[in-house]
Amino acid sequence: MAGDGVIKIVGQSIKRNIRKEDLxxxxxxxxxxxxxxxxxxxAAKKVIERIRKEIxxxxxxxxxxxxxxxxxxxxxxxxxxxDIIKMADRDLYKEKQMKKT
Structure with missing residues (x-):
């Protein structure tokens, strides 16, 4: 599966697992x-877990x-x-670091 294909799959999973009013x-x-x-x-954690499970x-x-x-x-x-996006990005970076250890 090539990079563009992976991005498409993840994008489709996100779309399936969020509500119409979400983005x-x-x-x-x-x-x-x-x-x-x-x-x-x-609720946010449930959405993330549904996406992870599907992937x-x-x-x-x-x-x-x-x-x-x-x-x-x-x-x-x-x-x-x-600033909110920066906070989420820091949280993301922490999780990535934890997965490496």
């Missing part, structure tokens, strides 16, 4: 940004496996969107 976009390279409106931390099922029998790392941040009217 999933390719943020850059192999990163996606998912905006879940009016959701709490538990893991797709990995069965493939020579190349897709791994999902996720960062989560929550909107607060006192914080601008750029």
């Amino acid at each position: 999933g976009i390719r943020y850059g390279g192999d990163e996606f940004l998912i905006l879940l409106f009016n959701q709490d931390k538990r 893991n099922e797709l990995n069965a029998g493939q020579r190349i496996s897709i791994q999902i790392s996720a960062g989560v941040a929550y909107y607060n009217s006192l914080i601008n969107v750029g």
